Amino acid sequence: MGFEKFGRRSFTAMTKTAKFVDLLAEGKINGTVCKKCGAKFFPPRADCSSCFSAEMDWFEMPTKGKLETFTTAYYAPFGFEADPPYTMGVVNFGDIKLFARLAKDIPIDDIVAGMDVSIRTLTYDDGQLSFEIIKA
Amino acid sequence: MAKDVAVIGVGQSSFVRGYPGSIRELAFEAFKEAALDAGITQKDIGASVFCSAPEYDKQRSPAGVLAEYLGLIPQPTFYVETVCSSSSTGVKVAYSMIKAGLHDMVAVVGFQKMSEITSAESQERMGRGADIQWEAPFGTMMPAYYALYARAYMAKNGLTHEDLMGVRLKSASYGTVNERAVYRKGVKAEDFDATNPDAKMAGPVAWPLRVGDACANADGSSCIILANAEKAKAFTKKPVWIMGIGAASEAVNMAARPDFSKGLSVGYAAAAEAYKMAGITSKDIKVAEVHDCFTIAEIMAYEGLGFAKMGEGKELIRAKETYKEGKIPVNVDGGLLSKGHPIGATGGSQMRTIVLQLRDEAGPMQVPNNPDIGLVHNVGGVGLYGSVTIFGR
């Protein structure tokens, strides 16, 4: 699958990490890990900036993390007008972090920094594939 | 201090909404003012550097097009971009060329005509100065990114909405006397009162940031003319010397950012480098321009620059220490919050303010007691790039 399938609306059609989208379709949210030096990356990378290796493995992201910070957007950019309000945040898993939207079913007032969260894949009505942050 | 490279001329267009001309004419306004200020002609200039964020320009490769209109051909010209800090980066490049002996005098022209596209398009394109592969697909915008920092910073350091409003009230009080600013109306605390239906500043944009926490898009241009010591002495009695230049960059993706409650890492790194090169500390700075695209950015800048300890930036605004009469006056030209933020013109505009301050020519915005050292802090993207430049008489 091409990378244009990623997210509410993708801006990148081609990347060597496009397999990320196939993995999303299988319900998996993966980062990459360097086979040579063990460096872990999320978002996934095709090239290791620590040792220059291009030999990467996929690894499944942890599922238990803490919401480090978040914001609720009341306006949206061109192409996302139907979506607000929506909340986006950064999950800290300890050794790695992830940025995404929070699931719509979490009431905005229930969201606090430091709360325990998890992540899951989602498919939009138009077939776009993404992932989101959910309550742990 | 090394008196090797001086600013000999500064210029800026008025920052406006909907400039009634082309980017050539807009750039000409700032260049003309700077050339007249320096008392030079185009023949004296060895090279030019044009700076903007290309996502707003319909014209491709604008440097050559603008150089011709400004009369700067056949000298070499080129284009520099680091989003919102483009013209500060342009000054670093110009400084380097002069220090290397390639040119005696270089003009750095920043410009941006943001009104060519709609506000929604503009938000999206600014967003493309962030990570388009992994973050834009979620519908990110600049306010949302800064809000991630604001949320974490406020939670850890006890910063309140009242403090953020304090930054805006300060900026607005100076914006009213800056005839080049786009937003010249006064702002009152009532304007932030969400229970008041007429309160224009109270609406949420990306919580915890409100309308009043954000600067406005604007069209504008700026120009800084730099020269080596020999030329500076020949042309001006009031050279303002570049004492230190620092710059840094950071991961574009929020997933790779360190602690959000500590502010932008590039602010700390660029400041440390600039202070070291200048051989001074933050205590020597008498007046500063910092990148306040959002109110939270100004508070974080206080700390990155060493005006306050980490987490204590709020104390400066609470005690009004960053007002004109305070310990360290900051953004007394109204800052980006009042002037507006024409991306490529921003750093040059900040530098013009500091040069005028050091020449005692800032009029109603003049800081008392003849400031001798001033600083410009200019951030590109959400701390993707950071630039700190120190100027001295």
Ligand SMILES: [Zn+2]
């Ligand atoms: Zn490696």
